[in-house]
Amino acid sequence: MSELKVYNSLNRAKEVFSPLVPGHVGMYVCGPTVSGESHLGHSRPYITFDVVYRYLQHLGYKVRYVRNITDAGHFEEEGREAEDKISKKAVLEKLEPMELVQKYTNLFHWGMQQFNTLAPSIEPTATGHIVEQIGMIEKIIADGYAYVVNGSVYFDVNKYAANYDYGKLSGRKIDDLLETTRELDGQEEKRDRADFALWKSAAPEHIMRWQSPWGVGFPGWHIECSAMATKYLGSQFDIHGxxxxxxxxxxxxxxxQSTICNHEKPVRYWMHNNMITINGRKMGKSYGNVITFTELFSGSHPILEKAFHPMVIRFFILQTHYRSTLDFSNEALMASEKGLKRLWEAYENLNKLSYTTARNFDAELDARIVKLVNEFEEFMNDDISTAKVLANMFELAPVINSMKDKTIAVESISAETFALLQTQMKLYMENILGLQAVTDTGDDKLQGVMELLITIRKEAKTKKDFVTSDAIRNQLSKLGIALKDEKDGNTTWNIE
RNA sequence: GGUCCUGUGGCCGAGUGGCUAGGCAGAGCUCUGCAAAAGCUCGUACAGCGGUUCGAAUCCGCUCGGGACCUCCA
Known part of the structure; x- marks a missing residue:
């Protein structure tokens, strides 16, 4: 059996995953900034790490999965310049800042549910951890790696770089950073351009403000994750995504920050997912190509030709390795939609099959199925290669469908292999990849009506009254209900 | 400008030097009252130019594209 390997951004290599505490995994994933509605781009990391979370649990680890909500600090919001926007909008509309934040948090949670992602173990908010952040900043100042200017606190990057490996994760050299030509707010207060804010003094009109040892202000852009990760996962933990x-x-x-504060490297494995692009461009407010969850699911965006089911998005994302860019297009999404439908139907067919007594054993087929199924784990262990798992499932689909159509006898493989196929398909489809049925089956009343219509149509067909039978099928089709006459004479239906 | 990634058949995408990725679309066939679905068969692709090698999509160099980060960002 192979071991789980993950690509560690810190070392730029795949490494065998071995947790700090045997049997337990601490995982932190940067959550959304809830100053606006979540968009397609957000779906990628949370679906990716949802699968990582599910897979680690499958491997038997007890995982503490922490994903924050950024609801404080220096925000951006649609149609406004870079300032603390939550506050400004709140003032204008006489809303509480937290009211706005709550609205977008709720929308985010709704989207996450649509994608069938599991809730994290802890979902801490930045505003709920101001005390911890202040405490961390105090420690950094005490250690001499931060300085106070006009009520703001900045991290001394040059001093840090002299003693530690600054830039290792992002492959950056401190000298290059000094050449940045951008003009940033508060730049003149910094001793060095590379320094970053730990705490920022708040202007009087700033509504999101907290008392601190340095005056009234709000936390810097990076300290919340350090503070919350440290609090819930310890000074060193396994995975940061x-x-x-x-x-x-x-x-x-x-x-x-964490290294200075806690005196050790905070993270053992850094995992980074790549971006979703639209026509080769990263999705971003500045490009004007942001598609929100609600637009995506309803199809109400100029780029979209139709609405896409959340499961289709999930499947689309899993069809690509998480470290590759994924280019969005209507055509690609429609391909995923069809592919998922076909795969899911094969999966449902498999669940309906049953095994009686072995006969006419087909060793070659049996071996092929065993290989394809056993590779699920091998592929997942190879840096979460969901695309390959799905490719194998697609190779199994024709075999399963042939078993359903009885052109291949279920019993031509061993009972053990059949059981393996059924259990592993269920495990990977539902529990690990987290896929679900796209079509709903309606309620009991609809079931009854459909059975009635199918019976009437069957009688018409028996009488060779194809006008009636085709009328029923065509009318239903217009309503978005598809009928399929199966080989065994039965008729099945589903909502498109 | 600096750092890094990347360029695969009509489209999307796996690809660890030699052995079919896979999906969607397309073509043909089988099944079928018709349709849909399903099954079978089919494209023989790796930006260009060199190099290393018995052998390269896969390694190296150059050229030309594309992108990311350097600023809030998933």
Missing amino acids: GGMDLQFPHHESEIA
């Missing part, structure tokens, strides 16, 4: 765009400066800063 997030999007590749967070590698620098966010994660690099996290390492620096």
